[in-house]
Amino acid sequence: MAGASGPMRDFLTRHREGLLLSCLLAASLLIISQQVEDRTGMTYLKRWAITLMAPFQSGASQVTGVFSGIWHDYFYLFDVRENNHKLRSEVNRLRSEVQILKEELYRVGNLARYSRYQEKTGLQGIAARVIGESPDPWTRLIIINRGRDDGIATSMPVTTPEGLVGRVVETSPSSSVVRLIVDRSSRVPVLVSRSRARAILEGENSGTCQMKYLDRTEDVQEGDIVITSGLAGVYPRGIEVGTISQVLKENYGLYQYAKLLPKAPIARLEDVLVLTGSNTGEDAE
Amino acid sequence: MIFLYFAILLILSLVLQSTVIPFVFPQWLAAGIDLPLVMAAHIAVTWGKVAGMLSGMVLGYFQDALSGGILGVNGIGKIIGGFTGGFLREKFFVNSLAHRLGSLSGAIIAGVLSKLLILHLFSLPGPALASLMVVWAMAVNTLFALIINSFLERFETRIGVRAEEELSLGG
Numbered sequence: 001m002a003g004a005s006g007p008m009r010d011f012l013t014r015h016r017e018g019l020l021l022s023c024l025l026a027a028s029l030l031i032i033s034q035q036v037e038d039r040t041g042m043t044y045l046k047r048w049a050i051t052l053m054a055p056f057q058s059g060a061s062q063v064t065g066v067f068s069g070i071w072h073d074y075f076y077l078f079d080v081r082e083n084n085h086k087l088r089s090e091v092n093r094l095r096s097e098v099q100i101l102k103e104e105l106y107r108v109g110n111l112a113r114y115s116r117y118q119e120k121t122g123l124q125g126i127a128a129r130v131i132g133e134s135p136d137p138w139t140r141l142i143i144i145n146r147g148r149d150d151g152i153a154t155s156m157p158v159t160t161p162e163g164l165v166g167r168v169v170e171t172s173p174s175s176s177v178v179r180l181i182v183d184r185s186s187r188v189p190v191l192v193s194r195s196r197a198r199a200i201l202e203g204e205n206s207g208t209c210q211m212k213y214l215d216r217t218e219d220v221q222e223g224d225i226v227i228t229s230g231l232a233g234v235y236p237r238g239i240e241v242g243t244i245s246q247v248l249k250e251n252y253g254l255y256q257y258a259k260l261l262p263k264a265p266i267a268r269l270e271d272v273l274v275l276t277g278s279n280t281g282e283d284a285e
Numbered sequence: 286m287i288f289l290y291f292a293i294l295l296i297l298s299l300v301l302q303s304t305v306i307p308f309v310f311p312q313w314l315a316a317g318i319d320l321p322l323v324m325a326a327h328i329a330v331t332w333g334k335v336a337g338m339l340s341g342m343v344l345g346y347f348q349d350a351l352s353g354g355i356l357g358v359n360g361i362g363k364i365i366g367g368f369t370g371g372f373l374r375e376k377f378f379v380n381s382l383a384h385r386l387g388s389l390s391g392a393i394i395a396g397v398l399s400k401l402l403i404l405h406l407f408s409l410p411g412p413a414l415a416s417l418m419v420v421w422a423m424a425v426n427t428l429f430a431l432i433i434n435s436f437l438e439r440f441e442t443r444i445g446v447r448a449e450e451e452l453s454l455g456g
Binding site for chain 1: 334335338342345355356357358360361364365368371403407408409
């Protein structure tokens, strides 16, 4: 008691006998309860200890549970944020990959289509991708990613499985310029598939062409299919060009005219086939 | 000197309880006699609460240890008995037979009842609180305590240990 403060010392001095009694009784109770087992086989000391500590343990457990939850949630959220960032990057990467693969698939599909087209028509060609268009609004030209190094030469016809596109007018080692059939300076000898009427197809710089030099006595109707005639030696005969959308026949003159809607998707070309030759001569039929 | 005397008293009471009492007294009487409790009561009434409690504790624990029972059951009974005896002595003891009887019987009753309470608290086998056996044990031990206290009072006075009355914890 030497180290005890004044009031504490007074209390201990005044109640020393009571405190001694309490200590002795407590020690005896502990000793007894450690030896005697209850009906469940548990010693009283253990049972009392559990009963006494249970509320505190429960409270402490709840408190630590809350803090533990906050702590774990913090790290969990920290991880979630990091994972979220990673997953977003992964999703973006995969989306890009999917897009690339879709494009590849589309191109493979196109190439397969071209391959079937070549087999069907007996034409030989080089598939090329459209990489640009002419910036001049007065001309309708496209640039493709194949050039002299790939065996491309000027005047080679360019087509798609749907229909004729145009012809190569310039080449460089790795790219070429193609004049579309809708270009104003384009001239293509054609014939009407049904009546075999011959004409010259000229571009109109828009999405259509005009058939000129069509004899006014020829049987030409809207909806007739127009194909290349093979004259002049640039375009093989039999390549589908388009459909007649309008026939203009005046009461005078030697010729009638017709408007033609190209079969090839001129406005949205992506891949084309540059014809380099024919297995069965020059014709596509 | 006083501690040696206490040691002799304690050992003697324990030895007599286990050797002489069962052989000298008939079973109906011997079954009720608790000589260590009587001794704790005597010490408490003579030397105070602290002496009563400590001697009661030593006697009770030794009694439990020697009897092979639950350690502490007799210990608690005798600690409370010793404390009660000392407490009553402080309050009422004026060295008359009536008051001495009151203090001794208080110590005995408290000792017996507290032991019984412990037995019931821990569901240990023992007599019912309000049984005749309990009353008998209280009466017999109170009588024994009165006799022994009277005898030892004269003996202690003769050998001079009474001069060291009121053993306390430095108070």
